[in-house]
Amino acid sequence: MLALENLSMRFGGLQALDRVSFEVREGEIVGLIGPNGAGKTTVFNLISRFYEPTGGRISFYGENLLRLRPYQIVERGIVRTFQLLGLFPYMTVLENLMIGEHRDFGGSLLSVALGLPRARREEHDRRAQALWLLRFLKMEALADAFVFALPYGTQKLIELMRALLARPRLLLLDEPVAGMNAAEKAAMREFIRRINHDWGITVLLVEHDMSFVMGLCDRIVVLNYGRVIAQGRPEEIQQNAEVIEAYLGEGVGSARA
Amino acid sequence: MPRQIWLALIALALVVLPFGLKGYTIYIVSLAGANILAAVGLNLLMGYAGQVSIGQAAFLAIGGYTSALLMTKLGLAFWLAFPLAGVLTGLTGLILFIPALRLGTIYLAIATLGFGAAVQQLIPLPYWSAILGGHQGIKVPRPQIGSFVFDTDLELYYLTLAIVGVLLVLSWNVARSYVGRAFIALRDKPAAAEALGINPTRYKAYAFLVSAFLTGIAGALQAHLVGHISPGEFGLGKSIEIFAMVILGGIGSLPGSVLGAVFLTFLPHWLSEAKLLYTFFYGAALVLVIIFMPYGVWGFFLRLYYRFPMMQKLFPKGA
Amino acid sequence: MIEQYIVLGLAQGSLYALMALGMVLIFKTTDIVNFGQSDMTMFSAYVGFTLVVGLGWPFWAALPLVIVFGFLLGVAVERLALRPAREAPVVSLLIVTLGVGLMLNALASWIWGFDPKSLPYAISGPPVVLGNIIITRHDLVIFGTTIVLSLGFFALLKFTKIGTAMRAAAQNKLGAQLLGIPVFRINMLSWGLGVALGAVAGVLIAPLVFLDLVVMVFVMLKGFAAAVLGGFTSLPGAIVGGLLVGLFESLLIAVPFELINQLKETLVFVLIIVLLAVRPQGLLGEPIHRRV
Numbered sequence: 001m002l003a004l005e006n007l008s009m010r011f012g013g014l015q016a017l018d019r020v021s022f023e024v025r026e027g028e029i030v031g032l033i034g035p036n037g038a039g040k041t042t043v044f045n046l047i048s049r050f051y052e053p054t055g056g057r058i059s060f061y062g063e064n065l066l067r068l069r070p071y072q073i074v075e076r077g078i079v080r081t082f083q084l085l086g087l088f089p090y091m092t093v094l095e096n097l098m099i100g101e102h103r104d105f106g107g108s109l110l111s112v113a114l115g116l117p118r119a120r121r122e123e124h125d126r127r128a129q130a131l132w133l134l135r136f137l138k139m140e141a142l143a144d145a146f147v148f149a150l151p152y153g154t155q156k157l158i159e160l161m162r163a164l165l166a167r168p169r170l171l172l173l174d175e176p177v178a179g180m181n182a183a184e185k186a187a188m189r190e191f192i193r194r195i196n197h198d199w200g201i202t203v204l205l206v207e208h209d210m211s212f213v214m215g216l217c218d219r220i221v222v223l224n225y226g227r228v229i230a231q232g233r234p235e236e237i238q239q240n241a242e243v244i245e246a247y248l249g250e251g252v253g254s255a256r257a
Numbered sequence: 258m259p260r261q262i263w264l265a266l267i268a269l270a271l272v273v274l275p276f277g278l279k280g281y282t283i284y285i286v287s288l289a290g291a292n293i294l295a296a297v298g299l300n301l302l303m304g305y306a307g308q309v310s311i312g313q314a315a316f317l318a319i320g321g322y323t324s325a326l327l328m329t330k331l332g333l334a335f336w337l338a339f340p341l342a343g344v345l346t347g348l349t350g351l352i353l354f355i356p357a358l359r360l361g362t363i364y365l366a367i368a369t370l371g372f373g374a375a376v377q378q379l380i381p382l383p384y385w386s387a388i389l390g391g392h393q394g395i396k397v398p399r400p401q402i403g404s405f406v407f408d409t410d411l412e413l414y415y416l417t418l419a420i421v422g423v424l425l426v427l428s429w430n431v432a433r434s435y436v437g438r439a440f441i442a443l444r445d446k447p448a449a450a451e452a453l454g455i456n457p458t459r460y461k462a463y464a465f466l467v468s469a470f471l472t473g474i475a476g477a478l479q480a481h482l483v484g485h486i487s488p489g490e491f492g493l494g495k496s497i498e499i500f501a502m503v504i505l506g507g508i509g510s511l512p513g514s515v516l517g518a519v520f521l522t523f524l525p526h527w528l529s530e531a532k533l534l535y536t537f538f539y540g541a542a543l544v545l546v547i548i549f550m551p552y553g554v555w556g557f558f559l560r561l562y563y564r565f566p567m568m569q570k571l572f573p574k575g576a
Numbered sequence: 577m578i579e580q581y582i583v584l585g586l587a588q589g590s591l592y593a594l595m596a597l598g599m600v601l602i603f604k605t606t607d608i609v610n611f612g613q614s615d616m617t618m619f620s621a622y623v624g625f626t627l628v629v630g631l632g633w634p635f636w637a638a639l640p641l642v643i644v645f646g647f648l649l650g651v652a653v654e655r656l657a658l659r660p661a662r663e664a665p666v667v668s669l670l671i672v673t674l675g676v677g678l679m680l681n682a683l684a685s686w687i688w689g690f691d692p693k694s695l696p697y698a699i700s701g702p703p704v705v706l707g708n709i710i711i712t713r714h715d716l717v718i719f720g721t722t723i724v725l726s727l728g729f730f731a732l733l734k735f736t737k738i739g740t741a742m743r744a745a746a747q748n749k750l751g752a753q754l755l756g757i758p759v760f761r762i763n764m765l766s767w768g769l770g771v772a773l774g775a776v777a778g779v780l781i782a783p784l785v786f787l788d789l790v791v792m793v794f795v796m797l798k799g800f801a802a803a804v805l806g807g808f809t810s811l812p813g814a815i816v817g818g819l820l821v822g823l824f825e826s827l828l829i830a831v832p833f834e835l836i837n838q839l840k841e842t843l844v845f846v847l848i849i850v851l852l853a854v855r856p857q858g859l860l861g862e863p864i865h866r867r868v
Contacts, residue, residue, distance in 0.1 A: 048452055074454035086449030088442055098435070099442050103454040105435040109463055112434040113427040123434060166453055303667070356849065363609070364852050367804045371845030374797075378842050493793075497611075497674060504671045534686070540678025544657050547672050551664030 001026045001202060002047070002078075002170055007056035009042055009226075016042045017226045019056065024170065029196050029203040031213040034223035035246055040206040041083055043223075044172055048073055048080050060170070074103050077169030081159050081176065083206075089148035093139075093158055096147055097130035100162035133161055153184040157191075164195065171195070173205040177212055185209065189216050214238065222246070268422075275414050283410040284482070289522035290417040291479040296502040296514040297428050298471030304509035305437055306464035307444025308357050309366040312373025313472050314495035318380060318488065320346040320473030321480030322389060325397040330388065335401045339481075343474040350469020354462050373496050380488040394487025397480040413482055420478060424471060425511070431467060432511060440464055441509075472499075505546050507553025516554045579709050581830045582823065587715040589822020590722035591777045595799030596806065596814035597729070598773030603808060604746040605766035608658065608669045612677025613774050614796035616653070618789065619680045620646040620775030621782045625693050635698045639721075639779065646775025647768040654767035659760065685789055692786035695779075718780050725776065726815055729769075733811070742766060774799075794841070798825070801848045807861020816859060 002024040009017040017039045024030045032040050045051045047058055049070040058065040060076055068076070087096050104126060107119035134140045137157075147155060156176060163171060176192070177185045189212060195201050207213050213220060214234040222230040222237060224246040230237055237243055275283045295313060302308050324342035327333045333341070356368045381392045389395065400407040400416055407416050431437055439460050442450035451457060480486045498521060506517025524542060528535040550557040595613070602610050610616075623645050627638040657676050661669060698717040703710050733739035745752040745762045753759050777799070778792055785791050802821040806813025824847060828840050852858070 050448060050451075069456075070448075070451040071454050071456045074452070080452055082449060082452075086446055086452065088445045088449070090445065091438070091441060095438055099438050099450070099453055099455075102435060102439060107435075109431070109436060109467070112436055113431050113467075115426075115430050119434065126435075162453075309667070356853065360852055361857070363603075363808045364804060364858070366609075367800065367845075368849050368852065370797075371801075371842075371849055374845060375842045378839060501671050501674070504668050508665065508667065534682060536685075537679050537682030540675040540680075540682065543675030543678070544661070544672050547664050547668045547675075548657075548661045551661065551668060553668075 001061055002204070003057075003059045004043070004047075005057040005059070007043070007046060007058060008054050009039070009046060009051060010054045015226055017046075017053075020223070020226070020228050021056075022221045022228060022231055024202060024204050026202055027196070027200065028218045029192065029205070029216055031217035031220045032204060032206045032223065033208070033210075033213055033220060036208075037225075038223040039226040040223055041174060042226075044080060044174055044206065047078065047172060074166055077167070078172065079163045079166045079168035079170075080172035081156075081163050081174055083174040083178070085155055085159060087147045087155055087159050087162070090146065092144050092146055093134070093150070094127070094130055094143040096158060097133065097162050097165055098126055100165035101126045101130065103166060130165060133165060137161070153180045156180065157188070160188075160191070164201075168201055170202045170204065173203060173207075175206055175208065177207065177209055185212055192216060271418055275411055280410040283414050285522065285526055287410070287414050287417040287482050288479060289519045290421040291475045291482065292499070292502060292518040292522050293421055293515050294424055294475035294478065295472050295499045296506065296518040297425065297511055298468040298475065299499050300503045300506075300508065300511060300514045301428060301432065301440070301471070302464050302468035303503060305432060305440035305444065306461065307440075308461065308464055309362050310353065310369040310468070311366055311493075311496050311500055312353070312369035312371070312376075313468075313499045314491040314493070315373045315376035316346050316350065316469045316472035317476030317479065317495065318376055318486075318491040319349055320476030321397070321486045322380070322395075323473070324477035325395060325480055325486055326388065328398050329395070335398075335481075339400070339474070339477055342477045343470050346473020346476070347466045347470030349473075350465040351462060353469075354465040357461055357465065358458060370493070370496075373491075373493060377488055377491050380491075390487070392488065394485055394489075397484055397486050399484065400481045407481075417478060417482070420474070424474065425515075428467075428471065429511060436460070436463060501543060505543070505550075505553055507555035510553065510555035513553050513555030520554070577708070578827075578830065579707075581826045583709050583711055583715070585823035585826025586819055587711075587718050587822070588826060589802075589819035590718050591781050591795065591818070592798045592802045592821050593815040593818025594722060594725065594773045594777040595795055596803040596818045597726070597811060598770035598777075599796075599799060600803045600806075600808060600811055600814040601766055601773070602770035603803075604811070605742060606654075606658070606763050607666055608673060609800075610673045610770065611670055612653070612673040612675075612680065613771070613799070614792040615677035615680040615684075616646070616649055616771045617774040617778035617796065618787075618792040619684050620649065620771070621695075621778035621787055621792070622684055622688050622693075624775075624779035624782065625688075625695055625787060628695060629693070635696070635717075639698075639776070642775050642779045643772050646772035649775075650767035650769070650771030651764045653771070654764045658767070659763070681789055690789065692788040692791075693782075694786055695783040697783045698780065714780075714783060721776060721780065725773065729773075730811070738765070797841070798844065801844055805848055805851060805858055807858025810858065810860040813858060813860035 004023075005021050006019040007017055007021070008015070008019055020039070020043065032043065034040055042051070046053050047065065049065065049068055053066070060078065063076065065073070065076070088099070105122055107116070107122050111119040131140060131143060134143055142150070142154070147158065150158070160173070160176065173192070177188050180188065192203060192205075193216065196203055205213075205217070217234060219232065220234055220237045221228060222240075222243050229242050229246060230240045232240075274286070278286070295317060299310060299313050302310055320342050323345050324338050327338035327341060328335060353369060353372060357365055360368060380389055383391065400413070407413050439450065439455045442453070442455055443457055443460055447457060502517035502521045503514055504517070505520060506513030506515065524539060525535070528538050546554075595617070599610055599613055602608060620642055624638050624642040627633045627641060628635055653676050657672050658669060661672050664672075697712070697714040699713040701713050703712040704716065733743060741752070741757045742762055742765065744755070744757055745759050749759060752762075777795065781795060798821050799818065802817035803814050804817070805820060806815070806817030821844060825840060825844060828843060
């Protein structure tokens with residue numbers, strides 16, 4: 001479904017990505033891992049079109065993504081979350097969620113201003129949908145809470161919920177469990193599994209927590225210094241000598257998951 | 258008490274307001290109404306969409322002159338010329354939208370400053386003073402619907418009340434809609450907003466369009482209230498005055514803009530006794546309000562709200 | 577003939593440069609654009625007027641005193657108006673600077689009245705002639721003062737402990753505080769220096785135009801435009817910008833077209849805007865990066 005071919009990115013003197021190629025197939029959960037600075041977030045930023053690559057192609061169901069501007073990616077069904085939280089702090093949870101539904105609002109500026117029935121109905125329906133999702137996760141009490149006041153783990157979850165409301169086919173999660181405790185991570189892992197299994201959403205995630213990644217992903221892609229050094233199933237990756245060396249340096253046994 | 262009752266009370270108060278006041282005071286209130294629209298227009302641009310503009314006086318001028326000229330030169334009726342002036346001013350707002358796409362905040366502020374200065378300098382030029390009246394300006398006809406002319410302070414007040422009321426409702430609708438949310442999203446985290454499908458170009462255009470429209474209407478309204486328009490009124494001072502109204506009321510708060518506009522419209526008149534020291538106290542008022550109410554009058558009100566449970570009983574949530 | 581206009585333009589430009597330098601300094605360290613700069617400059621220039629015309633002091637003696645006054649004024653403004661308001665968002669602080677400006681304006685009209693004053697030139701005497709260029713002694717003072725102040729200023733920033741502390745505070749306020757740098761004092765210092773620079777510009781330009789309550793507004797606006805031109809975050813840019821604005825303005829006067837003359841101010845702005853369209857960060861400013 002998503003194919004990166006020989007993707008390269010150069011920032012001045014730094015080659016952040018060097019001919020990175022891998023695929024994400026429909027229905028998979030793929031993990032993108034690698035030491036700090038390996039280029040993982042750069043990959044996301046390229047897919048989201050915030051950067052222009054210096055070489056290579058990105059295609060989604062055959063369509064060349066490089067022609068698109070960042071705001072057009074959502075229409076194709078690709079939605080991402082951000083490493084440093086992309087929630088809007090001075091809005092309520094519900095308002096944040098409803099921004100996730102932005103692509104489904106079609107009323108013109110005029111109809112909104114005049115309060116025409118179509119605009120009002122849209123607002124009402126989208127609101128109901130966002131509330132439904134909150135209820136589904138038993139979080140409806142938070143609807144009117146301001147985001148900045150909530151605990152970090154909750155904020156991350158809300159950002160994921162917002163992404164879901166944008167109706168993704170492919171979800172890009174940038175460090176979904178960073179800074180969470182074990183219980184929160186387990187809950188998130190379950191949630192992602194459900195999204196993938198019950199709702200058929202493909203997931204590509206970047207993470208540092210090894211056990212989380214190994215326990216969740218169908219396939220893993222390992223980056224180091226901007227290059228793909230290994231791809232495969234979790235068991236294969238754990239045995240891969242180059243991967244172990246990248247993370248731990250020389251002379252260590254198999255990576256402990 | 259639920260929100261509807263509060264609104265009804267306020268509406269009622271506004272309707273009976275003039276009956277205790279002198280004609281001149283009613284006139285000032287009407288002028289405050291025009292300033293309210295200008296402040297709301299700027300607030301939607303700054304507080305919601307996060308675009309700075311210190312050249313709004315230019316749009317006041319464009320709106321005022323357009324409405325006057327559509328009536329006097331093209332013979333259009335008021336009820337046609339007036340909204341049309343707003344629409345045309347809205348379109349000129351798109352002129353500022355182009356630099357807004359590329360420039361950071363400070364630079365955009367300068368560009369709008371330049372725009373305001375340019376418009377003010379271009380109006381009195383001799384090439385078109387036959388139409389625009391040069392430095393003297395031109396007379397602006399009174400508003401008229403059918404054969405009824407709005408001539409007295411009282412009549413003008415109710416007309417202003419109607420126009421401002423309607424436009425406030427429309428602005429509120431926009432602010433609370435997906436468009437308003439898109440504005441705020443673009444302001445706070447443009448990357449996240451784009452990643453959710455918000456097209457920055459389109460929404461910035463909307464912001465400038467709506468803002469210029471409201472400001473144009475404000476300018477036209479003021480022109481019709483005063484009966485005269487001249488380029489001298491639309492200098493940097495006026496732009497900054499509107500800017501101050503938004504800041505004092507609280508950026509991002511529409512009710513705050515209303516309060517800020519009313520306060521700054523009346524302040525000069527309260528101080529007019531003090532003649533020389535008037536400017537001094539005006540400046541001091543600005544400084545003190547910001548020191549003691551850093552988030553504007555509305556922010557101050559919200560703080561009281563959260564601190565005193567009594568307030569929460571009077572104004573239940575959802576208001 | 578054109579050389580004459582160039583020299584005049586550079587002289588004017590030097591004053592815009594000083595003004596711009598002051599405003600950029602304040603902006604870099606405190607993130608505030610000083611909209612009251614024109615009134616603070618005006619007030620300082622009036623003080624200079626009192627010293628020179630009222631008390632009969634020679635210009636060269638009055639100038640340092642005006643600088644000191646400007647410095648103290650800047651410090652006072654920061655301490656009394658801006659620090660108490662520091663909780664407010666930055667745009668609100670712009671209004672505070674404006675309010676202070678208005679207060680100074682009112683005070684000035686109360687102390688000195690509304691009629692324009694004239695100041696004598698810094699040095700009287702015949703102008704210097706170089707080839708077919710005539711340079712007045714006053715212009716020489718302008719050039720000299722600008723060069724000395726700019727160099728001294730940059731030396732301060734680069735080579736002294738205080739200067740380094742100022743640069744640190746400008747780049748990363750929190751980091752500087754964590755290192756024990758007294759950011760509050762740095763702010764006062766920056767404001768003092770920023771207003772002092774404006775004061776110099778004001779008292780040097782006053783003899784060339786009539787000194788009244790509003791004349792400094794145009795100087796400030798052009799200083800503002802100069803700062804933008806140079807990139808509002810760049811100190812050397814402020815100087816370059818000032819000189820360019822002065823040059824451009826002077827060359828516009830040379831154009832024998834009445835309309836262009838009248839629209840001088842507008843055209844300077846148009847120039848700035850066009851330049852920003854091509855290079856949004858100004859000539860020497862830092863490019864605006866998008867952080868994701």
